[in-house]
Amino acid sequence: MIFLLGFYQKASSQSSTKFTSPLDIPLELSANFGEIRANHFHTGFDIRTNERTGYKVYASADGYISRIKISAGGYGKAIYITHPNGYMTVYAHLEKFAEEIASYVLNEQYSKQSFEVELFPSHEKFPVAQGDLIAYSGNSGSSGGPHLHFEIRDASGETYPLNPGLFFKLNDTITPRFFNLHLYSLDVLQVEHERFPIKNNGVNYLIKPDSIIVNSATSGIGIEAKDFMNNSGNDFGIYEFSLT
Template structure:
């Protein structure tokens, strides 16, 4: 079957059946007509940046039809070495998307890109059509999934933006009725950050990590300290681990800090190294860190003052974007 005929068949068949049964339940149609499983989620901690979207698994193969999530129009068409075949869509509901690592475009877009590649004798192309050139309807097939660019296996990377602000937003809530997941995040360790010249932990003034097993007995500290946690989310039907959507820290029953990884601006990537130490997420705000996803509930940027010789009860609550929740409890002994 040649490429043009295959494109026509996909356009005719589309994701019609799935749209008819599911579209009324969600703000967005899902991009695929098969069960959704992710290889990566929104906001995962990466080297010097946050992961900006969702990575949809495609069963280890390429060529799966990718559907429009709602009514809108194609706003940009690209072929790049980094992201491979890329398609940008502006939707009428106030959101925009970027679909990366595609294997092919379909219909007139496929023909236009191929002609431009031959004309310019370049694999890389960048086209910005007018809003009325390529309108799309919810469920319409707009491309085929792939493994192009700097991809480490067949998948669809989907970025979702709030059109008015340009902020990256977590796409998962839009597809929650299409995702089967009842697995809560799990912690792997705690890090304690004694503040220089103001606190100490276990007799030291440098950060110390504690395994989950070690938390069975109190951590001895004095003065001003910050806490951090290493934790990951998990999903049924996948061996991957993901970033944690919400982390809440309470001391003696009072919330002192909360992080909610639900949106960020591109410029905020610069602050990720201020918030994290390796894979540990700090539960306090370092000076100069302007990440909007971080919220201190006290007047000390989330830092804790251990100034009494008693047991301080610490509780971490970990939550994913679907509401699956776990807790970590331990004691800091003031001494």
């Protein structure tokens, strides 16, 4: 079910900011930004790694490594890079870090006597240039299979997730499909709802029946829909839609 929800959008134009893909293989997704999960919205791209680990992961832009985290669950092994343009990129579910970073992390683990660590190196410790090797893709943490979870965040104040699709051109020529409209009556103790099929006449999507009688003073609308992408058998969430 897709509801009318929005994500924070940075006011400045994203087109002036150049990020490169963190992998040197085709940018194909297994999950996109904003998809509904059990208890949250997906805040980045899950990039396919051909069902294997060990692909080189590169810094997507100049900056410095500001955070390194290792946990048994969640993002597993993850690197956070702060960029001078006010953005942050996140690289998660990694197999291992690049040698210099791995050595630093191992020393900290021994010092803290803990596998799980969260580190905040100074900005002089690990400066990176766009394209520098920082890690290798993996399947660590709460990952259901090998892939790279990649995020772009607005880090100029509070940290907000941004849609990486605003910064990358994806091979996506397949339009979303809409299936049902759901009408919710919200002015009763027990929420009631009706479902109305949506049909495509080849030009537009139309609701059957042509008109809907609303008996509630306060109502909500939900849309059941899926998006699709070239070279992928996955279903994706809808990033944005409007009703007219």
